[in-house]
Amino acid sequence: MITDFDTLHDCRDAFVSTLENLASENNQIVAVCNDSVGSSKLGGFRDKWPERLVNVGIAEQNMVGVGAGLANGGKIPFVCAASCFLTGRALEQIKADVAYTHANVKLCGISSGMAYGELGPTHHSIEDFAWTRVLPGITIVAPADPSETKGAVEFAANHDGPVFLRLSRVGVPNIFDSNHRFVAGKANTIRPGQDLTIIANGTLTHRAFQAAELLAKQGIEARVINMATLSPIDIDTIVSAATETGAIVTCEEHSVHGGLGSAIAEVVVQQCPVPMKILGVPGVFAPTGSANYLLDEFGMSATGISEAAHQLFYNKGKKRIA
């Protein structure tokens, strides 16, 4: 439950504080980066353990390969870089060296989605869910707030196998309290509702929650699910949402192709067909603007999401939805 929408947090802070806590207890944890010490907020880690920060310079293919080699040598590498370059430039290393080899590498995509909004599409990372989701064996997590980020980092450190943490720098409110226990592969229903379901993750979860509040004023009770783990996807929660509420809206800071909406649709169409609306970046390179501006622009303001949900609600039961 979100009580304070105005105090926003940069989840990178929870990421590095958790990483440093874990690293102080386990000296096998190392950080690998591509000159991204500042943007990954690894300055504190470097000051505490300079030798355990492996900075390969601006060379992402080498960075991911080095991570795989460190894992072979018994280390637990957190490979940190802007998500656009980590997943785009080094995709084959992620496929062969990490996923296929099943190396114990933690890929940390910083500033994912449109966090670098003004810098343009080279720096946008709205393809990373799609690219990583098709690779077997990578657990993909996009936490929605600081508490969930902490849980996701702790999970990554303790899980034996590849993990992709999709992190943002765009401010989000606290959604979960500090007692929240993150369980990989298990979605959380953060608002009950029977009329339809809104599923989101990362920076969209609080927007989805606000959209549900707007819908409630119109008499529509929307269930809101935070699906932090994209892979493996929580099939049971999706099937329950579809069968109990009859319609699903998804929203993500990602292309509408291949991401959260697609992953949910793959379950829905095969197990429990109901109408869906997939909100995201609609197959275009985004124009200039901040992440929050662009999310609003692409129909993912609280109002935008509520309008899409409203329309879907009234289309429930129709054979074809315009």
Place this chain on the structure above:
Amino acid sequence: MNIYSCFDLNTADNFCQRLIKLSRKYADFRKALTDTRLHEIICLYIYSLETFTLDVQTLQDMARQIRLDDLKTVYRAKAGHIGGEMSAIDILTTLYFHTLNIDPTQPNKPTRDRFILSKGHTACALYTTLAHRGFIELDELSTFLQPHSRLNGHPNRNKVPGVETNTGALGHGLPIGIGMAKAAQLSGEGWRVFVLCGDGELQEGSNWEAAMAAAHFKLDNLTLIVDHNRLQQGARVHDTNALAPIADKFAAFGWATTAVDGHDIAQLREAFDKRSATAGQPTCIVANTFKGQGISFMQDKVEWHHKVPNKEQYEQAVEELQAAM
């Protein structure tokens, strides 16, 4: 010349006593004894002695045997990359039977030396070497490329003991080797890391990202061996995207470099034994080789990158390899 002529058999008693003692330790001995596969028994025994060093003649014999078994395996599977396998086999033999500190009974021992076959398409040569070294059964080579065989066309760490990382896409081995060498450096461990890549493979830019980092990190526990057979899949390296001078390029990147005859096991042994010519520098060994080495009609021929011999060619190749033994 045979494998056990190098073996110091003071007396038959001595040998038998040692064998019995070891047989308690290794179930494989007992199995091998019942199979009366003396060759394997002796090999296992030799490798179990930490201080034992195979002489050059024995290593050469082993390389010839691996060539022959590789040829048979490729011929049986009707696929493989025989040219590059023949060029790499002396290197693989020297590493696995002389240089590497590895134990087939503990393939994941944390302090083992690491070897990466970055030119993963020559997997058959690696499998054949691993089989002779005791990581997998020799009989399993007959499954190479068969449906659901773990002996895939490119090596898979999660299926084949002794394989360190899944290669196949080129230019991946050296970055991973840097990570392994860096892990040893961070842990204060003494293991060494060897990466074998093709010369054409150096056209992949990831190698040069890695070359910079290895020198910067002062990884003197890392050795890159370039199988410099001067041919790539489609043509001569020189005519495709000339790399020369390879050693000078690595030297400019801060590596210690050396060039050897990649089919001269004495030279390979000496080059691999050196941890590094210079403290704090990674080593690049340019091994001058021939694609198709050991089989006259394949040698230095572009078309034998992944061609499969027909019956007549196969018989001639077997004859040539056997004549050399």
